Amino acid sequence: QVQLEESGPGLMQPSETLSLTCTVSGFSLTSNGVGWVRQPLGKGLVWMGTIWAGGSTNYNSAVQSRLSISRDTSKSQVFLKMNSLQPEDTGTYYCARHRGYRNVMDAWGQGASVTVSS
């Protein structure tokens, strides 16, 4: 059974660095990609970036300077790190599986809620 589960701190201060983990099961990170998507409070979904099966990454240009996605295949985990947090980064962060370049986001985690506030 394919599962993805996001975890991380729920409350962050402005200017801090967010670290989220996506732990997957039921599939291998060496043959599937994982993307991160966020939903700002009350707004639509926005793709943030993807790490592909081969380890390469693509980022949304709007957050590229602040974002890093990496993985530990032995632990079936994908990591998101985003620095210089601002209140507008508040929202729910999802990870989703990509089975291939043209077969994307077929399975999602439940999401991790992040609030950025002083």
Add this chain to the structure above:
Amino acid sequence: DIQMTQSPSFLSATVGDRVTINCKASQNINKYLNWYQQKLGEAPKRLIYNTNSLQTGIPSRFSGSGSGTDYTLTISSLQPEDVATYFCLQHNSGYTFGAGTKLELK
């Protein structure tokens, strides 16, 4: 960047109705268009991928169509369990989501 305009934003329908939701891309997306269902408090669920391919396990009352810039999700006979928010995703160039359609029962 490709923009996706989804309509309507809100839809109220009766059980048994045929329901359609539309997404219009700002340029040709070559049928690389997925549809998702999200119920309150749940993870998004992929219904349709690449315009008209039904995800395994999804009821056949859901279907997708379209080409070029215009795409449609159709629910042939609305069921109570279909109450949810639906959104589209283009993955022809980058990834852009529609703003969502909230579907409720009349």
